[in-house]
Amino acid sequence: MSKLVLGCIADDFTGATDLANNLVRAGMRVVQAIGVPEGPLDADVDAVVVALKSRTIAPAEAIAQSLEAWRWLQSQGAKQIYFKYCSTFDSTPQGNIGPVAEALMDAMGCDFTIATPAFPDNKRTVFKGYLFAGDVLLNESGMQNHPLTPMTDPNLVRVLQAQCTRKVELVDYAVVARGAAAIEERIAQLKAEGVSIAIVDAVSNDDLLRMGPALAKMPLVTAGSGVAIGLPANFGLAPSSQASELPRAGGKSAVVSGSCSLATNRQVLDFIQRGGAALAIDPLRIAAGVDVAAEALAWAAPLIDKGPVLVYSTAEAGAVKSVQGRLGVEEAGAMVERTIAAIARGLVERGVHRLVVAGGETSGACVQALGIAQMQIGPQIDPGVPWCHARSEAAPEAGLHIALKSGNFGSDDFFTKAFTVLA
């Protein structure tokens, strides 16, 4: 019988890892599944995070996928469901946070849930229902210009109410500060007033830890990754080194990077300045029909015995714009992703069993090319980025250790530090 207690549904891939990482740090053994698994759970864990890609798809499709994930989690014995979205509450006026939360409430026969994206470790705080990113309100943080989910209203009660048919209200900071009993009392009062969903304030991890016990009997919790730190204790679990234990790491090491974020540009530079073996790949040569993946694998072959190698398409904004101008934004992105994914697969087939991938979309492409269906979450390298262990079609016996770093995460020395953490 599985001892699964917490079943999580995440609306994107790197967000799923972020949640899994927080649960592990709070004492749970966790696997992340890439999409809804086809068979029964094949791991001895306390929580499963099902990673969907449902943040910006049509609401009806997001609901269908989320319900499919819920049905699977329920069939595996999950006692509580956690719907995870972004800590900047990324959504459109149509959804998908409200519609998915309400569909899960309908399916589960659940009369009340909370919604809080607060993640103080990453400077996302909620005060009087207003979401702050760093020192500024959400709508002044740059999120007002997001290409897919522009966030122009920082008041989450208003934002979520616009997406919901149920009544949305607030559990404010003063209540949270008084602890779990006060939160439960406020929830009972809201329920009596016909409210079904409450935004809950949190400006510190202490707030999230006070919130935890008040959520113990709630069948469904909806939140960013922050609320996760207060839940494992409800199941008698405390932080421990066993939670992040992975099989022993072995094999050769490599980094592939398709992220062009400022942080990743610094990380590539740092790796090169430390004398690491690095190869830049040129999108225009891929477009010209050169087999850049084969070239990169031939370059890496004599080097991977000596230490980590880095293959990267990472470039600064001006260079990326110029390539996009010549090839088209999507075309350039897809071409580079395919090439890096082929290189990742080739490296693993050649004995690289410790692999760092930089870039959210790039990670998705690599995980797919490596035939990975599920990852066990291990120790954290930097906030939001843990080492994971996965079975892979490309490493059928030992599997591999893999770290997926979304663009702006990680310190400058990340590509060096990552391998030290694993050792």
Ligand code: ADP
């Ligand atoms: P991040 O997490 O930093 O956003 P992603 O992998 O999600 O990184 O996105 C980066 C996108 O940019 C990918 O589609 C990738 O293929 C593309 N890309 C990478 N390098 C280049 C380049 N030199 N020129 C143009 N596009 C690139």
